[in-house]
Amino acid sequence: MHVFLTGATGWVGATVAAELLAAGHQVSGLARNPGKAQALLNAGGKAVYGTLDDHQLLFDAAAKADAVIHTAFNHDFSRFADNCAQDQHAIEVLGNALLGSERPLLVTSGFARLVQGRLATEDDKPGTGPEYLRRSEQAAQMLAEKGVRTASIRLAPTVHGIGDHGFVPNLIALAKKTGVAAWPGNGENRWAAVHRLDAAKVYRLALETGVTQPVYHAVAEEGIPMRDIAIAIGNMLGVPAESRDAEHFGWFATFAATEMAASSERTRKVLGWQPGQRDLLTDLADAAYYANS
Template sequence: MKIFCTGASGYIGGSVAAHLVADGHRVTGLVRSPDKADAIRGRGITPLIGTLDDAATLAQAAREADAVVNAASADHKGAVDALLGALAGSGKPFIHTSGSSIVGTRSSGERSDAVFDEDTPFTPSPARTARVALNKQILAYRDNGCRPVIICPSLIYGSGLGVEPHSTQVPLLIELAKKRGNAAHAGPGANIWSNVHIDDLVTLYALAIDKARPGAFYFVENGENSMHEVCVAINRMLGFAREPSAMSMQEAAAVWGEGTAEDTMASNSRVRAKRARAELAWQAKARSLIAEIEQGCYRE
């Protein structure tokens, strides 16, 4: 197949694109600069220089492709409009990347027992209302003659194949631990995030392109950990003997910014990948988050 992928130099998009190339597909990837074009060309991806604001470029690339993977932004409505408009009536798959923070709950580092699968009703936080509305718009295109699918990962870990090799949370915690000489979490660190290895995530994109039904939505996870557990593993990996320390929310906001502190590092986001396993026979095989921190790509 000929596949167009946005975010082709990024952590998710670059990893997905490289996986699809390895499977024998011809992949064209959207990148923003000649340097990134050269980088993805070396991975067997044909670069297309542009941005998510280039509606005509996006639409033309979508029309020329057999499938589209949108992995550059979970929130860029203009890009979604351009891509889906070009695919309407074609029957082609459109795989959009969201994120499990849509069911996240701010908790200042406290634990929440709320767990969500694809059938669990929820009310998004104000920070994610627009994203949830965009997700609904995308899935409604199943009635417009194309095959929209949303993949909604939880915390992603592991070394990716894009120009940007890592995601957000774990590197932020490791960087802070190195600066302080001890890992630290926001509040008590009892808040829990489901998680998935990047190697397992990319296989779901390939499965979704092949056989996901129109309008399908998939959470993606293979376990969960509290931020305290993650910080304990970071300390072991770095050789720090103390227990992780607890930052106040004010301190965490000063380190990471209020939005990241409240909605990413101190929130809960607990999901179950019920439909991915049942509908697509997706199976996660990579090592766990704790094992990856202590034994894998995060070790110095």
Template sequence: MRVFIAGATGYVGSAVVAELASAGHQVVGLARSDSSATTLSELGIEVHRGDINDLDSLRAGARNADGVVYAANQHISETTDSALRARIELAAVEAIGFELQGTGKPFVVTSGVIGRTPGRLLTENDDADISPLTALRLPVETSVLALAKRDVRSSSVALSPTVHGLGDVRGFVSMLIAIAREKGVSAYVGDGSNRWPSVHRLDAATLFRLALESAAGGTRLHAVAEQGIPFRDIADAIGPRLGLPVVSISPDEAAAHFGPLAPLVALDSPASNTLTKDRFGWEPVHPGLIADIEQGHYFTH
């Protein structure tokens, strides 16, 4: 299959590129810069110049592909304007969808599980609670999944908040480590019992491939290897590696300590992977989050 990938040089996208190429697919990567183009070329990946703001480029990439993966990261962006980022991404997936309608081709979009059903286990069939956290991001996933009604084999891969592994320098784990270094403590909010799902980036990449190859239109998959790790366990894994105390802070102190992450760090957001594993035979095989942190690679930069 000739697969066009947006976000091909990103943390998750680069793992998806490698996974698809190793499975025999012909990969075409979107590259917005010379350095990204060089990175892809050196890997033997065909380069398609453009970015997610260039809708004509996205349409052309989709038109000439047998399937599309949108793996651009919705959490981490060069813009701090989340509403602007959401509008850009919605326009991007709608442009791709326009080209794919009526073709029966697969279109896999990146989504997320955090904050969808706070305090209760999220399954693949659950609708998200509408909140400031989810409202901006949901239209992208909803738009893509709705393409199933227009003969597109559309699906979403909802990532855990902690997509961990080698090369993670801008994700949530790296952010938490940076905050601990700055503040001199590894902190959690309250008793730290709130849960965060996690997945290794290589296990997530496998799920993207399975979605591309076999997901029916309108399917939501959960890239969740561990359905809920208590946040205190994450703080406990970070503190000793930095030689710092692990402390509880109050909800009122969270904003000053965690900054932009404050709305997330106290969320209890467990998510199930049962339907994903049953439907696609997906079995995560790489280290879990705490084991990965304890390997030490997060602390070398």
């Protein structure tokens, strides 16, 4: 099928593009400029040049596609509220282009503040209060109520692999800067994890099986204690691993202390998905993981 993919040059999106192309699908990917799109073009994809604010361009590209996957998100956390609004509007535009058809839309979400004290499941619903700024799933649900075939892919907070520039590399960079690999509090809060190559398969399989579920979990490991992550980082950097208060983590404090553990039991069953890549702590024992942090 012909898939329009936002975020096609990003950490997750580029891997999704490669996964789709390798499976024989056609990919048109949103990219800011030719330089950003080169890897996509080299792999056999096509580029659509623009941004999430180019609503007419998004609508037209989605209208021409057999399916749409939305992985793009601006991760500048100093503008988080604005970025969440941008994301919601983009989803609405993409979905409106699919009204009256059976063509699916996959959007990307996460686990922050979803549940506490237990594993999140595919049945759990995101909060609706004003404190829940990111509304990707709510936007998808509103489109579903209009008849659009939508689903949300919840990505583990750690989508890892060599070249990662997400949350774990922030912890690595902080350890290099301060000389301490730190965890918050008692370090027992857990993060789910998935290798990016395994995550990409969830998107492909969801499309190829007809998007039969409203939510899929791209989760290979249900929950790794933050203490274990910090110890692994400390071992590789040769620095002590210790508990630190919230001030140590700066803007990252809330994320570092949040419980984000999740199950993917249903996703594995309905998609026949079995993660096959190495786990997070194995990645963290590889010196190459520290090169970009």
